[in-house]
Amino acid sequence: MSVLSAEEHPSTQLRGFYGWTDSLKGVYYGPGSLTTALPKLRAMIGGTKALIVTGKSLYHKTDVVKKVEEALEADDAYGGTFYEIGEHSPIAGIRAGMTAFRNAGADHIVAVGGGSPVDASKAILYMLRDEDGGELKRQIAIPTTLSAAEYTVGAGYTNDEGNKVSLSDQALAPSGIILDAELTLATPERLWLSTGMRAVDHAVENLYRPLVIPPIKALCYQALRDLFTYLPQSKANPTDVSIRQKLQIASWMSLWPMKLENYSALGLSHALGHKLGAAYSIPHGITSCLTLAPTVRLKARTASQEDKEWLSGALFYLRESGTGSLDKDVAKLADLIDRLVTDLGLKSNLDQYSVPRTDVPKIAELALGGQTKDFFDVVALLEGLYTTSV
Template sequence: MSSQITNTPSADVLTGFYSYTDTLKGVYYGPGCVNDALPKLLATIGSTKALIVTGKSLREKTDVISRIETILKEHNAYGATLSEIGEHAPVSGIHNGVKLFNEIQADVFVAVGGGSPVDAAKAMSYFIQQQRGGSFVKQIAIPTTLSAAEYTAGVGYTNEEGQKTVLMSPFLPPAGVILDAELTITTPERLWLSSGIRALDHAVEGLYRPLLALPAKVLGYAALADLFKYLPESKANPKDLAARQKLQVAAWMSLWPIKTERPSPLGLSHALGHKLGATYGIPHGITSCLTLASVIQYKAETAPEEDKRSLAEALFYLQEPSTGTLDGDVKKLAFRIDGLVKRLGLSTSLEENKVPKADLAKIAKLALGEDQSTHPQVVELLENIYSKRGL
């Protein structure tokens, strides 16, 4: 399915290039930039044969993959396309990707789609490095959602038992990222908007994320403001390239790539989302729609004052007046998040997503890990969102 774009990019549409040291060599952004950016990144990282990693729907229902294949063929860099990566990156597709990569003697992955193809390509790189030794295989990521998986050193995939498995390495992030708003036009509305709430989840939970450098937290505030502004605009006019490009950059700001001595974990909303997603077949964007507002409301009652202050400061970026108390401001932020989810038509419940009520205590236990001191409160939080849509 080809999609006609009704508006022409103007001077206020974002376009540009950003370079980073070590693994990430460059981020290109702007409508239509893939035509020049993909060949430039191939030349920068010295790659000559690509395996495209994507999903079945993007391959069969849109012209996005054929466009990428054409660009690669024009530069004699096309190897093959693997289009069997499903939601939450099942390990069977990853193993098939490793086999195909070796068979065609490719030297780079080009992951196209949401977080699952990006994470699958990272996992393939990891397994190939384990087989061969030496360097990790490089990846160029071309996201069509707002999940922001392309900026992390972590990999989440689903193992043979249906459980989420995580790998970490500073060499796993893509070597290049291409944010081309034109390629997102065919992304289904619910996926596009809910992945935007996932980006909001990154930005909000990053405000109290341990070990995160101050500049990244400031970028989180900027991401939060843009997500609140442009997600409704994108829903109102799905072919507005300016809004879609703003949202892609907001997702980038929500999880800005930063080198740290050790990984800095995200918060409770993400932890719950990881346990809900693969096990019950819930897209990560929808898990954030389920949990984020309630987690922030919970933080108003339980978080240290420093964390509350970071969350309360978000009201300034949303041009919202303070309630006069930290607890009140954090609760107000929670209700603003809940209101955005409802405005986008994304409100849902655990019951609607077929999560058994009997599993709530187990989900809370798995999400909390070693520290089970707040287990009763987290079970109560899950009970509150079991059959209720939002706050």
């Protein structure tokens, strides 16, 4: 009997390395955990005075930031609140945040909100270290969406030219994370559900992202099961804190902290989202609603055997039967993602965001990093995101 080599049977190539991010001390989770977890995390990092970094809507339209302020004031650790962080973290807000941090005499940041405040806080601390020297100051993240920016060592922000750029450092991962579902009740439904689709995007693209180890992919399978189960339930029962808490845990599983040498987009769906988001003012959760299902459908035709096997495996966790064909299994997963977007009321198209059709080749080229492989397939994918085909 002949035995296949690893090269002939790529699914047997199970080798790699896993390490925890150096800076992350811990994740506290549970409804009402803010008041008990924040002092513990501050003690772990030796933080004495915090600057809260958040967005205007969360600051002005909810009492979430006020609750964090009160928790810090109780320990005489409140240094101020900076809320000039816009969507996609514009560089102007980051520069102003650096000034606010210095003026407050702060030694750490407490980021409250979605991916923009968390990423902006990373950029603020990174640039402060570049300008002032010394050790990188620390961040505690309190997310109110499901975007999962708090689990990465990189940060994306929008530069002066309006382009999304990134920076990366192992020390940039927040030192502490608090998942208190009660603080998410004020998050607008469309933002909450669309960032849930962002978490779906993370879980799916981690199934074919290079260097992701099998145990992490198993977490992604469970994340997909929970996201497909609880996102529709959360839409139907928006005040159910227990469902929201399960979704926060699913978001965590979708982008479990890993030590990777380079910070980059997880895959094509994320790369397209980065190029569409800041340039055309499309929220990242919505870009995932637009690009993920078509990307998976493309993978059914172009992905490696290994990647197709991992994608096909998701059907079992979604309680869906296989088709008997890897290609058809992957296409079925794409259909399920598309149906979830529809069921959540998140369907949109590029016409709605006034993305010029003449920009399609440029967007494809930027998303592919200048590589020519799959260029025409990606152009066709983007053309399919308009109201009518080109």
